[in-house]
Amino acid sequence: MAGTTHHSPPTWKRAVGYAGALALGAVLLVAAYAKALDPTTFADQITLEGLDFLLPAAAVALIAIALEVGLGTALVLNLRRLWVLVPSALLSVFFIYLNARAWYLNATGQRTEEACGCFGNLVERTPAEAFWQDLALLVVPLALAFVGRPRPGQPGYRAVPALRTAVAVLATVFAAGFAWRAPELPLDDLATRLSPGTEVMAICAGAEPQRVCFDAVLPELAEGEHLVVMSGLENPELTGAIDRLNAYSLDAVPAGAPALWLVNPDPIEAQRAFFWQWGPAFEVREAPPALLRPLYRTLPRSFLVRDGEVAETWSGLPPFDRLASAPAGDGTPIAYDRPPES
Amino acid sequence: MMPIESLRPARRTRPASPIAAALAGLAAILACLPAAAQPAADAVLRDFRPSGDFLLEIDGQKAEGAEIYRSERVAAILVVTSKLPTPVLLQPRVGSVETVGLMSLARRPDGSIDVLADAELGSAGRFTHDGENVQFTVGGKRVTLKPKPYLLGLQQAEDLLADKPEYARLASDYRPYEPSVEKLQATGRAIKVRVYFGSWCPACGRMVPPLLKVAEQLEGSKIEFEFYGLPTDFQDEPAATADDVHAVPTGIVYAGGKEIGRIDGAAAWRIPETTLAEIVSGGA
Numbered sequence: 001m002a003g004t005t006h007h008s009p010p011t012w013k014r015a016v017g018y019a020g021a022l023a024l025g026a027v028l029l030v031a032a033y034a035k036a037l038d039p040t041t042f043a044d045q046i047t048l049e050g051l052d053f054l055l056p057a058a059a060v061a062l063i064a065i066a067l068e069v070g071l072g073t074a075l076v077l078n079l080r081r082l083w084v085l086v087p088s089a090l091l092s093v094f095f096i097y098l099n100a101r102a103w104y105l106n107a108t109g110q111r112t113e114e115a116c117g118c119f120g121n122l123v124e125r126t127p128a129e130a131f132w133q134d135l136a137l138l139v140v141p142l143a144l145a146f147v148g149r150p151r152p153g154q155p156g157y158r159a160v161p162a163l164r165t166a167v168a169v170l171a172t173v174f175a176a177g178f179a180w181r182a183p184e185l186p187l188d189d190l191a192t193r194l195s196p197g198t199e200v201m202a203i204c205a206g207a208e209p210q211r212v213c214f215d216a217v218l219p220e221l222a223e224g225e226h227l228v229v230m231s232g233l234e235n236p237e238l239t240g241a242i243d244r245l246n247a248y249s250l251d252a253v254p255a256g257a258p259a260l261w262l263v264n265p266d267p268i269e270a271q272r273a274f275f276w277q278w279g280p281a282f283e284v285r286e287a288p289p290a291l292l293r294p295l296y297r298t299l300p301r302s303f304l305v306r307d308g309e310v311a312e313t314w315s316g317l318p319p320f321d322r323l324a325s326a327p328a329g330d331g332t333p334i335a336y337d338r339p340p341e342s
Numbered sequence: 343m344m345p346i347e348s349l350r351p352a353r354r355t356r357p358a359s360p361i362a363a364a365l366a367g368l369a370a371i372l373a374c375l376p377a378a379a380q381p382a383a384d385a386v387l388r389d390f391r392p393s394g395d396f397l398l399e400i401d402g403q404k405a406e407g408a409e410i411y412r413s414e415r416v417a418a419i420l421v422v423t424s425k426l427p428t429p430v431l432l433q434p435r436v437g438s439v440e441t442v443g444l445m446s447l448a449r450r451p452d453g454s455i456d457v458l459a460d461a462e463l464g465s466a467g468r469f470t471h472d473g474e475n476v477q478f479t480v481g482g483k484r485v486t487l488k489p490k491p492y493l494l495g496l497q498q499a500e501d502l503l504a505d506k507p508e509y510a511r512l513a514s515d516y517r518p519y520e521p522s523v524e525k526l527q528a529t530g531r532a533i534k535v536r537v538y539f540g541s542w543c544p545a546c547g548r549m550v551p552p553l554l555k556v557a558e559q560l561e562g563s564k565i566e567f568e569f570y571g572l573p574t575d576f577q578d579e580p581a582a583t584a585d586d587v588h589a590v591p592t593g594i595v596y597a598g599g600k601e602i603g604r605i606d607g608a609a610a611w612r613i614p615e616t617t618l619a620e621i622v623s624g625g626a
Contacts, residue, residue, distance in 0.1 A: 118543040210589050211607060273474070278435055285544065286545075
């Protein structure tokens with residue numbers, strides 16, 4: 001009835017409710033942060049799940065990130081109103097649904113992880129594990145967040161607290177803008193597991209006993225200086241620079257520049273075709289996609305390793321001019337005798 | 343099992359007769375000549391090592407005894423066979439086919455081949471490829487270089503070494519950890535090790551050869567090795583499924599017909615004789 005006054009809930013209930021909201025808000029914000037740093041990968045996942053039926057995947061990704069940040073911020077600010085809690089509940093249910101669907105598709109063989117080459121399937125977290133983990137991380141705090149929430153009629157109740165709502169809205173807008181621009185920002189070191197100081201041999205994928213670390217792919221990195229380029233073998237930025245890579249490998253490396261390695265996630269057939277098409281004068285090594293994927297936002301990406309530790313990273317190809325002591329940086333094709341290209 | 347070193351290109355052996363001994367002495371004197379007197383290798387076209395990745399066909403027929411070499415310096419393939427008028431050099435990227443005089447090649451004691459610095463390469467046109475098969479014409483003959491079929495099913499170590507000269511070289515260069523080998527040699531249990539591998543798998547090419555050397559050193563012991571080649575889509579292969587093999591290489595160790603452990607994962611393959619010794623002694 002209008003004008004009915006309710007007593008405020010007891011302090012312990014409000015504390016429990018805020019704890020739940022804080023936990024859920026933190027989970028949403030951390031998840032949104034990871035997605036915002038690499039929205040392209042998130043958009044790929046949206047496409048994989050078939051969620052781009054109304055809007056392009058990139059747009060869905062931006063909206064989802066903005067929503068997660070807005071709701072997460074509101075929950076952290078203890079804005080436990082139904083217009084925050086209900087969408088949060090719907091979002092949580094949706095994430096759990098996606099995990100359950102992946103579990104079902106995996107269990108019935110309708111979706112399998114792509115096996116790659118020698119190393120087979122490298123799965124960090126099975127769909128079943130993902131489902132139960134997300135259930136625990138989302139459902140429990142969500143249920144608690146409803147406890148002791150402010151209700152209409154309670155003393156001091158405001159349906160839309162101005163300041164906290166403004167902060168949540170600002171955070172939403174900022175998140176959308178940031179995610180939109182993120183691919184162009186130099187965030188690779190932040191957004192990936194590869195940054196200066198990383199111990200390369202500790203970069204691993206999969207669970208025991210199929211766990212694969214970088215030492216299975218490139219044990220040579222443990223000692224000395226090495227220049228590693230990660231790229232798909234058909235990447236135009238790579239294939240357009242093959243002569244520069246060959247010149248560096250033939251001229252600069254014997255003169256003392258770091259050894260050059262090309263690491264790629266492509267199958268053996270693609271490696272064979274790459275050899276005949278591009279004639280690499282450097283060693284090409286395959287690596288499981290699951291091992292490489294956490295190390296880049298876009299390919300190619302390169303890094304310099306000294307005695308197993310990442311010294312420098314670059315988006316794209318490395319600066320051969322700076323790294324080479326020999327004149328390999330002007331793009332001139334390698335000079336050994338061969339007939340001119342027709 | 344034949345010694346691994348015997349599967350590498352033949353080295354000169356000490357002759358027995360007096361005349362041959364004199365010639366050997368002369369050769370020894372010549373070997374002491376300054377380096378300038380030795381044939382100089384080309385700065386780039388050198389270090390061609392035997393490759394087991396390819397099969398050669400000439401006019402549609404398999405060229406038995408053909409030797410295919412791959413340079414470790416540049417992307418180049420050398421084809422040496424008596425069925426072609428001269429050795430042929432293929433250089434990817436530009437797709438060139440060139441003839442090389444047989445006297446312009448120097449075979450080194452380690453089995454590698456260098457193109458000599460003063461070699462004159464004759465243009466023989468260009469090759470075409472579809473990513474897998476390479477085709478060109480030399481001396482009026484239609485030549486196809488194609489990937490060798492993968493080794494599938496049960497193989498003995500000798501089969502592996504004969505098919506993959508790269509394996510033989512790496513195995514020959516490997517120095518097993520002696521305490522582990524001694525422990526394995528002393529075991530009184532009949533042990534069988536089945537190694538699932540892929541002849542297409544680059545990681546197997548690095549990890550399996552050391553175990554081949556270990557197998558050679560354990561010849562005559564109670565430990566037997568067998569090698570099972572899997573295809574690229576091995577997840578659907580019945581043998582792999584039956585033995586729960588998810589990655590290659592995987593070594594399954596049996597005692598009395600029962601599995602007692604596995605050589606599985608990069609860490610285990612780093613020093614396979616030590617991993618095997620731990621499994622056999624029950625410590626893994």
